[in-house]
Amino acid sequence: MAQSSSGVSDGESVEMNDTTSLKSLEEVDEDFGFGDDLELNQFDGLPYSSRYYKLLKERHQLPIWASRQEFMRVLETNQLVIISGTTKTGKSTQVPQWCAEFCLSARYQHGVVVCSQIQRQQAVDLALRVADEMDVNIGHEVGYSIPLENCCSTDTILRYCTDDVLLRELMSDPLLEHYGVVVIDQAHERTVSTDLLMALLREVLLQRAELRVVLLSVTPASHTLLTHFSGAAHLHVEAPCSPEVLHSSRGSTESFCAALRLVLEVHRTKEPGDIAVFLASEQDVGCACSLLAKEASRLSSNLGELVPVAVCPGHAGICPPITQHQKKGRRVFLSCSQSEDMFWSVDTVNFVIDTGVEKRFVYNPRLRASSEVIRPISRCRAEIRKQLAGSAGKCFCLYPEETELCTEIPARILEANITSAVLFLKRMEVAGIGRCDFISRPDPEGLMQALEELDYLAALDDDGNLSEIGIIMSEFPLDPQMAKALLASCEFDCASEVLTIAAMLAAPSCFLEPPVGMETEAMLCHVKLYHPEGDHFTLINIYNTYIRSQREPYFTQEKWCQDYFLCCAALQTADAIRAELTDILKRLELPISEPAFGTKTNTLNVKRALLAGFFMQIARDVDGSGNYFMLSNKHMAQLHRLSAYGAKAHKLGLPEWVLFHEFTLSNSNCIRTVTQISPKVFIQVAPQYFFYNLPPSECKELLQHILDTKETGSKKSKQKTHPIIKEPSKGKESQSYDRCVIQ
Template sequence: MEFLNTSPESHCTSELLGSSDGEEEEILMYGEDLELNPFDSLPYSSRYYKLMKERQELPIWKVRCAFMESLLHHQIVIVSGDAKTGKSSQVPQWCAEHCLAAGCRHGAAVCSQTHGQLAVQLALRAADEMDVNVGHEVGYFVPFESCCTTETILRYCTDDMLQREMMSAPLLNSYGVIILDDVHERTVPTDVLLGVLKHVLRARPALRLVILTAPHMSSKLQDFCGSVPLIRVENEHQAEVVYTCSMPKDHFLSALRLLFELHHTKEKGDIVIFLACEQDIEKASQMIRQEQSTSNPDLGELIPVPLYPTRNDLIPKPKQDKQKCYQKYRRKVLLTTSFGESLIQIKNITFVIDVGVERRKVYNPRIRADSVIIEPISKAQAEMHKQMLSMSPSGKLFCLYPEEFTYKEMKPDFPAKIQESNLTSTVLFLKRMDIAGFRHCEFLSRPAPESLMQALEDLDYLAALDNDGNLSEFGIIMSEFPLDPQLSKSILASCEFECVDEMLTIAAMVTAPNCFLHAPSGTEEIALTCWRKFSHPAGDHFTLINVFNAFREASTNSAGQYCSNEKWCRNYFLSCSALRMAEIIRAELVEIMKRIELPISEPDFGSPENILSIKKALLSGYFMQIARDVDGSGNYLMLTHRQVAQLHPFSSYYNTRRSPEWVLFHEFSISEDNSIRVVSEISPHLFVELAPQYYFSNLPPSESKDILQEVIDHLSPVSAIKEKQKTNSDNKENEKYPQTPTEQRCIIQ
């Protein structure tokens, strides 16, 4: 591959020390005068002073005094810094000191992160540098895992968990400082928190908000927050950038070829590859392992390290027993996407490979589905990828695109996810905040009006709203679950149909990462044969129950041994980490059910009555996701729009070559090969029984709607009698599932 070197050579300043002589003296005096750690009242260890010297060398330490002064006198402080300047690890510690200082005892400090694994890593690092224990003075709480106590002074968490905490404590009274990190990633929870916290700050003048962001977001945040201090931190090093002469035909293969070329040069250092999507991460990891098995052992070992920005997976903990020496050189290859730069915490990075494009999902509210698009990354993302090498004076960034591509094709910034996502869960949260008196949310970027209307419409269909558009009692209960509102509705419906045990398993399995692994080349048929052992004729939701139950049985037989679980999963081409995550999710859902005092029925999986009950519970939440095989050959037409899709290869129906006519599906994305995932067969009779009438009346005309209307007409005499009885006397049922006149509903576009 031919490259052009178009940037000046790397340069570095003579020192990275972040404090002046006077500041150094102050820090030394601090260490001598305060022999006891103020956080736990124990003597400092020698490691504390060693780490303190390393902390002082971070670029962020140059602005420590300015930050502490700003925090003392202003409610909002913005810290704008390049990647790898130390702001995510150091600023929260300073905020904890502020909370502990005399006269500033306003509660703990909490720092939100966009990634769960990063929150855990930063908590471990902060505890080490503060010379305290994780789970006591420093802690974290991420989805399905909490490591905090009431005495914890510094907490790291994910932005969605902090958002959920606001539902029970709208003013966040237990916190004195709230830090929003990586605001430039523009996740939906972070954007919502920014808007809601403006109201909280007005109600709590002593509360402090610290915003950590990349430089390109500084001016926009200042416009949003008003006249607030802005503290800027820059890196010392500038990486050497190498561009290609032309666009490669295949970015993925070009990146892997360059990786192996760099490895053959025997230059030391780890490598980061920014790929287009998370599917490429998994594929690249497999190919690197295959190449490693046939490569020259003298070159050393390539260790692929996949980092998934959006995957809600188990968070690996650092191993206690580390091997201190190896017989051969080991080079880490960190594989992530354009939004995974904050996940990269190691320092020994020498090379970065950037493919320059991303493949992501954009939600289309008109058809209630994600569209998969491929487009260039933004200039801001390209700059952050470059900053991965800020700690390596000899590092190189290889851009798999020409330099003019940066100016002609890349947008200045990447779009806010609140403008590209399904907002149903977000609107449910905002409706919950209405109860606490937060009537309006000021958005940094306004979401599309049609997305908000679609979200309100869906919540109305799910009976989460009352006749005035406020959150109903049913909606309040739905908001207690950290799930998609449709899934929450299905769980609540399962209480009526007495299939809670099975529905909780389904909810856990579809929330956890996909448990079916992509089989290596040449083993596809073996994998299909293994998966057929779990197939259930009723559909994929029931197949997932079989997989989960089999995993649990294997865990019991192996006496809980992790290695045995891993071996069992490998034998069946299943992901052990995904199934363990499903166990954790299910356990938390059970705890929520107990906390809000909802009944949990005894398991009865397999009986005809139970299968029917599960389908009814699923339809109660997913009646908007129905498709029909229009030609008998597996071409499924969505009921709400004209999109056609096929069964996903992981579907049990796909493996058995059977295509039921009517199906309920969990997920659908518009891409080159449209497919519906997690599919189960339903009958038209069940649909007309459980779907709200005003939803059905708003469906666009179609052959499928005509078939359903015939079913309704056939049942009309019986239905009319039942409807009359329901209208006259069934007030209790109306409270459970409130209905309002059709003319008040929004029309599906």
């Protein structure tokens, strides 16, 4: 879609002296009871185009349309409205438009409308569609705001955005005074950001009687919302028909292979319609794409073309939307959890294949690590998937009908690392919003771990309030550890390099899974980009080489990425993130050093900056064979297969001490993105009270020996400084350990 969403090209006439257009408009007027005069768009004052009336007919067919008048009446008299119903009823497109009409009736004196989404691509797609239906231009009356992209103006009266973007907006506008109506879509997904929004909005409603909040959810999840928000108005919308549902009599142990076999069986029947397949994880989606592409090349041409298409939330920002995939043959949309709502605009899916399982990452606060858990989906998610097939379609559930499924989608705030969320809530206390009424309260152990981590990072003062450093850290859309490392880099004169590291880690992985049979070639290409100092430096190396390739024509840049089995879109995202982080540093008037990558001093300073944020993630190779012992949780892990050290171990040898970015508990525990460090530098940077609280181990004894040796030598030249490890004092003095400061 071009800049104009009206559906009328620049060369197409909309004047009323055109006989054909006049005839079509007269027919529409007769159907809808409009007068003889041309109606003017209430939002921009221009005459409606013929496309507006065509789309209006389609809107009248949506199940939600029958509730329009009731919704407008309820919105007038209630601050909080909950709309529940099945998927594909038109809630996400129609309700925000009606809210815009509500705000218009008050001449926007209380604000405009914002509608949150959990996926960035869906926010864009919905904004484009709604701008089309409202017959206005995208970026003017209707716009969108997603990470790294803002398509809005001062004329925008309806804005779609991701839930994390709206959450960060609360920091500068705690009462959301710019808005008269806030619509929280996909409330049933229970993301951390959505849960935080719903918790804080309840407090905002108490301070702004004129504000309206609308929650959109699917039916199975509405009970919890209605119980929590007692007194809220409730509207229910149901789809008229459901598809035919077929359950498997077997369990889901071999659901992946069964799903692919079923795809081929459906294709051989020649029954029309696309297929949507829901697998456990993004890794399964990638594997399925490769396998189906290979099988499709072997199929008889009489069956027609079979086109696998990956639809994953993790790639929503770097892949084209579903509707951009051209209709050629039968498309097989391969997806996983949290992407069901991305099918709202697809009407060609007649078959849904649901494996009934999903991979979720559950955070363990004691170990400071996430575990990969494969478990059955919720009944809520199962019902959403069934509705995608439409009334004339079929849904194949690859699990027995009597399988017990939990009713609702588990809240992510109960399973995720909430350190970033706690930092945000501390910032909101500074902004004057101190009460947060969670639908599902975070686990006390996870909450304590988050507070402890923020304390180690010097983000909190002695009273537990946000410190000056904590306030600055909260300005960055990064996890607190990386935000602290970035701040430290300004002191160590290596901000340019740490900016690159932060951006590369925040963006999707730039390493592509090579096609089957090309694994060795891909590894050899990646080895050329590896840096001997570690994976963080490898990321800088890749980014710098990518930037140099931009000086060539665009196709050369794409080809360079293809030749090295790297994702060009991911690197473009990293470049945009780096620019955003740079702007934040400049706004905060923090110094940004000149690039000095490759020098010995710069290498040491980058490691110091990383240690300032990630001193809690240190490991030691205990036997010289790659078995790494993690000091904080006393677990063992191996290096990730994509690590530079893993690929070059035969040449460089494995480093003894490493800093790692991520640790995942799985069948083969692994630490990812690792860089060699010196234990002496670690002792210098780590805060004393963190060091004291490290659990006893041989590694800690080695560090103590290094410290004792250093202190013995320092006694000969000058008075001994405070030791890193000391026994806690009694009473109040026990809280006076030195904090981790920006060096």
